[in-house]
Amino acid sequence: MSNSQSTHARLLGRAAAGLVAAAGLVMTSAPADPAFAATTLATGEPTHELLLTTGQTVKVEIVKETDKEIEVNLYLGSMSAPRTYQRSEIVSITELGHSTESAKPAAKPDRATRADKADDNIPGDALRVYVMELDGRFGWDVSYTPVKDAIDKAREMKADVIIVKCNNNWKQLEGFSDERTDDQGEFEEFDIAMKIQPVFTSEMHAKWQKEPQVVFWVERAMSGMAFLPLIKNDIYFTSDGRMGGVGGLDELFGSTGDEVVRDKQKSLRKAFVEGMAIEGGHDPIIVRAMVKKSMVLSYRIENGKPVYLEGEEPGWTLLTDDGKDERQDTDSDLVRGLGNDSLTLNADLAYKLQLSKGTADTLDDLLFQMGIEDRAYVMNDEDSNDLTDAAERELNDWSTGIERADQKLRRLRFDLDNVQVREVRNDPDGSKARNAARGQRTKLINEAIALLNKYGEVLDPGEQFRVQLELMRQQIENEKRLERTRGGGG
Amino acid sequence: MTLRTRIATLAIALAMLVATPRAMAAEGLYEPKQDVVKLKDGRELKGTIVKEQNGYIWIDLGVGPEMFISPSDIKEIVRGSDEPIPSGEEATEAIKAKADKQTSWERVPGITRAAVITAEGTVGMQMAAKPLREAIPMLKEEGVDLVVFKVQSGGGMLLEIQRLSDVLQNEYKPQFQIVGWIDEAISAAAMTSITIEELYFMPKGSFGACTGWFGALQAVEGRGLEDVLFKMEKISARGNKDKQIMRAMQINEELSYDINEQTGEVKFYQNLDGAHILNDGTDILTFTAASAQDCGFSSGTAGTLEELQALLEKSVGEIVWVGEEVEGIPYPVCKAEKYQREYRKEVDFQEKRFDEIVTKYAMEIQNAQSVPVDSRGGFLRRAEGYLAQIRRLHNINPNFGLRSGYDADWINRQEEMIRQLRRG
Numbered sequence A: 001m002s003n004s005q006s007t008h009a010r011l012l013g014r015a016a017a018g019l020v021a022a023a024g025l026v027m028t029s030a031p032a033d034p035a036f037a038a039t040t041l042a043t044g045e046p047t048h049e050l051l052l053t054t055g056q057t058v059k060v061e062i063v064k065e066t067d068k069e070i071e072v073n074l075y076l077g078s079m080s081a082p083r084t085y086q087r088s089e090i091v092s093i094t095e096l097g098h099s100t101e102s103a104k105p106a107a108k109p110d111r112a113t114r115a116d117k118a119d120d121n122i123p124g125d126a127l128r129v130y131v132m133e134l135d136g137r138f139g140w141d142v143s144y145t146p147v148k149d150a151i152d153k154a155r156e157m158k159a160d161v162i163i164v165k166c167n168n169n170w171k172q173l174e175g176f177s178d179e180r181t182d183d184q185g186e187f188e189e190f191d192i193a194m195k196i197q198p199v200f201t202s203e204m205h206a207k208w209q210k211e212p213q214v215v216f217w218v219e220r221a222m223s224g225m226a227f228l229p230l231i232k233n234d235i236y237f238t239s240d241g242r243m244g245g246v247g248g249l250d251e252l253f254g255s256t257g258d259e260v261v262r263d264k265q266k267s268l269r270k271a272f273v274e275g276m277a278i279e280g281g282h283d284p285i286i287v288r289a290m291v292k293k294s295m296v297l298s299y300r301i302e303n304g305k306p307v308y309l310e311g312e313e314p315g316w317t318l319l320t321d322d323g324k325d326e327r328q329d330t331d332s333d334l335v336r337g338l339g340n341d342s343l344t345l346n347a348d349l350a351y352k353l354q355l356s357k358g359t360a361d362t363l364d365d366l367l368f369q370m371g372i373e374d375r376a377y378v379m380n381d382e383d384s385n386d387l388t389d390a391a392e393r394e395l396n397d398w399s400t401g402i403e404r405a406d407q408k409l410r411r412l413r414f415d416l417d418n419v420q421v422r423e424v425r426n427d428p429d430g431s432k433a434r435n436a437a438r439g440q441r442t443k444l445i446n447e448a449i450a451l452l453n454k455y456g457e458v459l460d461p462g463e464q465f466r467v468q469l470e471l472m473r474q475q476i477e478n479e480k481r482l483e484r485t486r487g488g489g490g
Numbered sequence B: 001m002t003l004r005t006r007i008a009t010l011a012i013a014l015a016m017l018v019a020t021p022r023a024m025a026a027e028g029l030y031e032p033k034q035d036v037v038k039l040k041d042g043r044e045l046k047g048t049i050v051k052e053q054n055g056y057i058w059i060d061l062g063v064g065p066e067m068f069i070s071p072s073d074i075k076e077i078v079r080g081s082d083e084p085i086p087s088g089e090e091a092t093e094a095i096k097a098k099a100d101k102q103t104s105w106e107r108v109p110g111i112t113r114a115a116v117i118t119a120e121g122t123v124g125m126q127m128a129a130k131p132l133r134e135a136i137p138m139l140k141e142e143g144v145d146l147v148v149f150k151v152q153s154g155g156g157m158l159l160e161i162q163r164l165s166d167v168l169q170n171e172y173k174p175q176f177q178i179v180g181w182i183d184e185a186i187s188a189a190a191m192t193s194i195t196i197e198e199l200y201f202m203p204k205g206s207f208g209a210c211t212g213w214f215g216a217l218q219a220v221e222g223r224g225l226e227d228v229l230f231k232m233e234k235i236s237a238r239g240n241k242d243k244q245i246m247r248a249m250q251i252n253e254e255l256s257y258d259i260n261e262q263t264g265e266v267k268f269y270q271n272l273d274g275a276h277i278l279n280d281g282t283d284i285l286t287f288t289a290a291s292a293q294d295c296g297f298s299s300g301t302a303g304t305l306e307e308l309q310a311l312l313e314k315s316v317g318e319i320v321w322v323g324e325e326v327e328g329i330p331y332p333v334c335k336a337e338k339y340q341r342e343y344r345k346e347v348d349f350q351e352k353r354f355d356e357i358v359t360k361y362a363m364e365i366q367n368a369q370s371v372p373v374d375s376r377g378g379f380l381r382r383a384e385g386y387l388a389q390i391r392r393l394h395n396i397n398p399n400f401g402l403r404s405g406y407d408a409d410w411i412n413r414q415e416e417m418i419r420q421l422r423r424g
Helices: A003-014 A017-028 A111-119 A144-156 A187-199 A202-207 A223-231 A259-279 A284-291 A331-335 A347-352 A363-370 A389-417 A431-459 A464-485 B003-019 B022-026 B088-102 B129-141 B159-172 B188-193 B222-238 B243-250 B289-294 B305-316 B335-369 B377-396 B408-423
Strands: A048-052 A057-065 A069-076 A079-086 A090-095 A127-136 A161-168 A213-222 A234-244 A297-302 A305-310 A317-320 A376-378 B035-039 B044-053 B056-060 B067-069 B074-078 B112-120 B146-153 B177-186 B198-208 B255-259 B266-269 B276-279 B286-288 B319-321
Touching (some): A144 A389, A161 A223, A161 A363, A213 A363, A223 A259, A259 B286, A284 A305, B044 B067, B112 B305, B146 B305, B177 B305, B188 B222, B243 B266, B335 B377
Parallel strands (some): A127 A376, B112 B319
16 A cells, blocks of 8 residues: 555544545546545455444454454445554444455355345245334334335345244243233324334335235234234234233323313324324224323124224123223222223234234244245245244344443443543642543544444434534633633643 | 634545546546636536526536535535636526526326425525425426425424515416425414415324414414404415414314215314314314314325325326436435525524524634724634625524624624724
């Protein structure tokens, strides 16, 4: 590498986030003279993704690591270039563990490449089935970005059928089997479902040439997760499946403000969630009974179809009462999952109401119920756990990443509050020491902002923390300038 | 120039040197007189800037139509062109003249040219009368006959309802056939959209919940309420909608209806006499796609553009959609729609940072006040920079900062204060 080229590489590392992209422009439009520039056509493929303190993420192949720095091949489009990052520039390193689109057949195989090879044997008339599981905490592990990424992966893999297993964490305590009761769900989590649902609706219309069949398979779809399966017509349950725990609409906002405004807020929310059911071709009255404790709903089967009655009459089966007075669910009912103030569906009831198309406890059973067992090919399931590995990776990487980011943010906050001005030699007025402390605080702020850039949708949805950090950074700059102006050195 | 800017400029310059073979330079592939717009995503666009307005740039890249760039995407502009950059009407005329030459569409008798325009975000901010008005020449330029307003908004500012309704009623309706396609029209968004006679819903669409409120869920009452109720009677009439419907969306008022089985005509009652009840008087009405269609408020339900087209073609005949296919957007993007998207992106970006900019401005003023007059220059220059940003936001959308009192008067007062601080 010539001096100018190495200078170029060094400068790129130090410059702001946008410059990496600028380098990308240059690299991708570089002439095909490999001797001319440090950049070359990529022959390998990225193995890791680095999240930098600038907020930028870059895909790299790690060549050498020391305590202080990491030498990598940086990948931009079809080009790669050697690059050295200081550890202090890196917020996190994530193993990619799967091939990218730019990978050439000659590239070294990884799990996904090998799996793709296996998938090459899929018969032409087979249905390519992609299976993903939305587990963990709704609004934390299950959020817009990881779900979108997993569905994007399904598109890359040309899935014909996407099975989305809903199994959100509904445990009382981590590691214990006792589950929360239906009245512990939160209606307001509908907002998270609203944010995720375009991945399966409008974005799917826009991105897919031929839309896949999306099937929701419900084990636990409780609290806000309960709304998500409704957006599709194909819903199946496991035999112990449950969907609901969202009966808090009537109580929303308590006694805050004027009743007519509370009515407005409840009305628009009810319309949103009913709209999700209509989108999926389900009767919105079921959702109304799920969210409103005051609603009395009965049903009976006429000509093989469920018919609903708002109220209670002989010959009809009561689904939900009005939850008033002696009809209010008792603690005894609630802990046993037998409450009927608001509707929580189990496998049997969901099937009777024809919201569920069937009950299946294994993937084979589900494919059989769907009538595609003889044509279905579950893609990229090397570990035979009935989940597509690529989907698992996308969702697990997010869960791991956000957990780490949360811990790191707490640490950063603590460190930020505890930055000390330490004495420095040859610093009679103390300005060097103060500036060193300012530099340290700025570095911590930059790291925190980088994390929020990636995980802000969960950790800082309103961006208040990021704005606070931006202002702190500005204040530090101001302190430095003020000190200089007042002749305090620095 | 700060050290960071110097490094950035140097790095870009070096990157160009590394990437550009001397041979290419010798061949003159890089025109020294071209304008260069450096974007935040790292791209550099070389060409001739043909128009600038409120920070927006139109650049002629030598191929295809001018490219429109939002100020939020621009990192730096390096001017190389000797020609003066036209602005305002002159530029619009110049672009129009060029566009006329470049017109690639041809009117085919019997075929309706339709375009989708999205109205999204907060009413008064991202969803505002200004960009809709400014889109009209673009629609005309592309020969659009039918405009589909795809609405997705949870509401916003009361003051923008009349402006939006006026643009639709007085400026769009005389020039185009307009229909609404409701994804989500809540509160002020519904009160605006009801100006349109022909409304279609997406399956998950919702429309209503128009109760005016402020603070901690406090209802607008008294004269203010009567004022809005009356305003909405007039706007409902523009859209040929029964005024009782909107009333049941604003206050706890009963609403029911009957359908004449012979004629299909729907009659609404502001009581519970009708066979179908929409509001029992204890609620606020919000339509779903199903309830809106049942009472004839909606002309139909369409989840995709193809479904909407099938519904529309029943009345207007064959439709051709105007615009380019863009990955990730489920309808063709016409110039007017592209403009709406850029506008929203800009407002969205700036809205999130508005308070931050105001706070940074206040910090610089405080700094300036804390040092002697002859040391204030740097702080005041930076304060002026932030104030210029605030003024620019007002130019983009006058509603910026309205609720916090950072209006045009406030800006003028700040300018005067800076002058005084400079004088000491």
